[in-house]
Amino acid sequence: DAGITQSPRYKITETGRQVTLMCHQTWSHSYMFWYRQDLGHGLRLIYYSAAADITDKGEVPDGYVVSRSKTENFPLTLESATRSQTSVYFCASSDVGTLNTEAFFGQGTRLTVV
């Protein structure tokens, strides 16, 4: 199916564990993004990628690692999960070559760190 998909949809993990959230898009969009959403903070940018093998930090990158070896995939890894990383994580993608800021979002991963 065309679109952007995230997995898993729900995840519970323990403090200190490593966890990877997956994101896959089928449009061949150049840009991909990871946001976290917490009550009162809206959507905060964690990392983004302009193309395969090109990534850059966003507003709140500490504690997260990303990679992009293929255009269609953009996994987000929490190296050692903390309770403060309990959040809803959204992956998004966007085409390049236009100033339009339209981004397409996945359905989100609800992560709970206990």
Added chain:
Amino acid sequence: GQSLEQPSEVTAVEGAIVQINCTYQTSGFYGLSWYQQHDGGAPTFLSYNALDGLEETGRFSSFLSRSDSYGYLLLQELQMKDSASYFCAVRPPGYDSWGKLQFGAGTQVVVTP
């Protein structure tokens, strides 16, 4: 950096008109966008203003005034399904910052019968 300010909540009755303001502090940006998010759902794109003025898309309109550092989303003929959060968003200027799409904290719109 960017600072986007929106009211936290707006309540209105069905059929009414609601205006959601977005004020920002920035030296420049490519344009102002609006996204809608229903509870438990993903944000979805609504509109984009590259230039000053009004953009209309059905019942929704968006406005931008760069000189006033201000924009708004206008929701007309409110329906119950319009109950959602609405976010304004900008891209910072500069090629290297193009990817840093940044969002305001969002406005919760509550539509009552």
